[in-house]
Amino acid sequence: MKRLVNINEISHEEWLIYRKKGITGTDAGAIVGMNPYVSSMHVYQNKISDDTDQIDNEAMRQGRELEDYVAKRFMEHTGKKVRKAQAIFYNEEHPFMLGNFDRLVVGENAGLECKTVSPYSADKWKDGKIPLHYQIQCQHYLAVSGCECWYLAALVFGQNFIVHKIERDEDLINSLIKIEQRFWEDNVLAGILPDPDGSDTYTDAIARMYADSRAEKTIELFGAKQELDRRNEIDELVEKLEREKNEIDQKIKLQMQDAAYAEAEGYRISWVSSQSQRIDTKKLKEDDPNIYSKYSKISSSRRFMVKVA
Structure with a gap:
């Protein structure tokens, strides 16, 4: 060295x-x-x-x-x-x-x-x-x-x-x-992006690179069907697992009732009350549209959706 x-x-x-x-x-x-x-x-x-x-x-x-x-x-x-x-x-x-x-x-x-x-x-x-x-x-x-x-x-x-x-x-x-x-x-x-890795960092980088879409532009994807089929399978699996996870959470909450904490072998569970204060933007817009407009910030993003044809 x-x-x-x-x-x-x-x-x-x-x-x-x-x-x-x-x-x-x-x-x-x-x-x-x-x-x-x-x-x-x-x-x-x-x-x-x-x-x-x-x-x-x-x-x-x-x-x-x-x-x-x-x-x-x-x-x-x-x-x-x-x-x-x-x-x-x-x-x-x-x-x-x-x-x-x-x-x-x-x-x-x-x-x-x-x-x-x-x-x-x-x-x-x-x-x-x-x-x-x-x-x-x-x-x-x-x-x-x-x-x-x-x-x-x-x-x-x-x-x-x-x-x-x-x-x-x-x-x-x-x-x-x-x-x-x-x-x-x-x-x-070479200044070339590495292969996609599924990270939020990669997603954010793509969003910055291609921040705006062109409504008049449609392209044909070649060789993507197998990956899209797999994506659809994952969507269905995630939905099933989320439902199963929610069922488990519901059973635990029914046992806890009003208890803030619970313990099980190898686990400590918390279900603690909390409060948050948020601005009612809908009411603010109705009551004082000028103030609403003054402090409103316009942001743009692209929504990614995949639908089975």
Whole structure:
């Protein structure tokens, strides 16, 4: 691996810019469709954008600030020593593959990824399980670094401290390299949208690209019948499952009656009263049309419908 830039010599904004120069470990899981929180479309938009604003929240901040603590616990747990990498690295043979490692293990050809886990996500780590996007992240780091293994240390708040050793999987790494290279060259560098992934991010991007429709234009779709047939089957299945889910909810509510909370083995249910105040826009329009007009905002959108002919 080669050093792209020393982190301690650049600002946070410059760090974000450097991360746009390739695919990072946190991008990898999204690109292969294994990240339940981030889509490949989100990664694509981030890479082609000059925007360096980064969404931040309390969980992300705690993860950053507790990284040192997790690394310290790892050393206590394993007896190994680690050091900060203090750089963004890249794979010399595949320079689009970047690695911003949490730690490198001293005296061992290995690295360490530190995670903090909410108690609500603890089940994803039970019985030796590792979330798939974290496994992909570690294999990406193994591809970038050439290391023999990668350690994953996870602090589950108030419950547990977990350490996993992830060995190199050459078949997975080779597949990962091909997928990332195709995404980087055929999508990011070419400025072409990745394949649809079902995410809200992708839907929003299409809506922005084609915000207005032309009423006089109708096109013929070729090769879409099989997908539309499947879409119709899914619609029917969703309707059936929603009805079944509603029946279960109704049975539980009948048992709860006026109770705000209920418990069952492995579950805690809430049915709490709440109040909200909303403006009666219909009455406002009738009583004071000028005020209604002054504060009304016109928005446009396209409604997508599919009907069986």
